[in-house]
Amino acid sequence: MSEYDVIIVGNGPAGLSAALYTSRAGLSTLVIGKDQGALAKAERIENYFGMAEPISGCELVENTKIQARNLGADLVTDEIFHISWNQGFTLEGRAGSYQAKAVLLATGSARKKADIDGISRLEGHGVSYCAICDAFFYRGRKVAVLGNEEYAVHELGQLLPVAGSAVLLTNGQELQADAPEGVPVMTGRIRSIDGQEEVTGVTFEDGSRIELDGLFVALGSAGAVDLARKIGALTDGRKIETDESMATNVPGLYAAGDCTGGLLQISTAVGEGAKAAMSMIKFVRQQKKE
């Protein structure tokens, strides 16, 4: 496993913009992208600098990918589930793990939180957003993971060696990954997460109920905010907090684009990506000196 100077999670305007700068500065750069995100839906971009003729979001991203590759950046398709730090960053994805001196989170804006009765109220009291962080508290107990994609299966993998029993709840969604052997999958829509002071169970729309001690939320894929929370970056609701140089409170970890809130525009994402890149270049060069 090779170590990069910089890993950028997200291949939208913020991530790719940063990659242009870090590659040109001679830093080994890896961009990890999952899909085209919000821009995939933009058919005509008319409000971005230099668009004599509007082009589509896909085309804009594809052009910039070529530009980044030409400048020496590596681009891979993968989905990142976890990030940790120990004398450098380690990112764990579906296809493998990656190491870097500095990391930029630029995966776009986080999707809506699961809007299920009881879920916010019981956060930290049975509702968790990080299996590896909180599995310890559920030794031998009954847990469920809420989600229907690879990320949910990954979180289940963290819980299975520890928990007494585990189920996968898809809340009416079709399962898009293979559940681990022996783990029951319940596809019913959820009416509420039950419990006064702590989670006691889940009630489905059809009135049936299961008893639970813990519910781990892993909807969709792990977004920038989920990853930020796992490593200990400060977040404000569904935004990552950064200073004006796009640095988070975790040394070496930066965030740019829609995941930092503000104007959800290509122009601001590109600008933030550039700012983050400048900060990362400075950070990595300092590290190399030490």
Added chain:
Amino acid sequence: MSVIKVTEQNFEAEVLNSDVPVLVDFWAVWCGPCQMQGPIIDELSEEVSGVKFGKLNVDENMSLAQKYRVASIPTLLVFKDGKIAASAIGLQSKDGLKKLLGV
């Protein structure tokens, strides 16, 4: 003020019977966000007076984690006169901690 190590042995004396409010940080070595919370608490303890700061390792003091229904770390609890006066779950900024303490 220095940050004290809170354990099952000294919890009653240092936290429950304290004359001043106590902020207790429930943490563990394997918890990423806890590694970031620790230095923030160290820094705050240098700035704020009239408050005691403590760190409680959940691995070594599971009974206290269970007693206070800690199921996610970091969890920050403020004790006043032996009772929980405020609580927060997940990493807190220095300003967030100040709000929690009302200072």
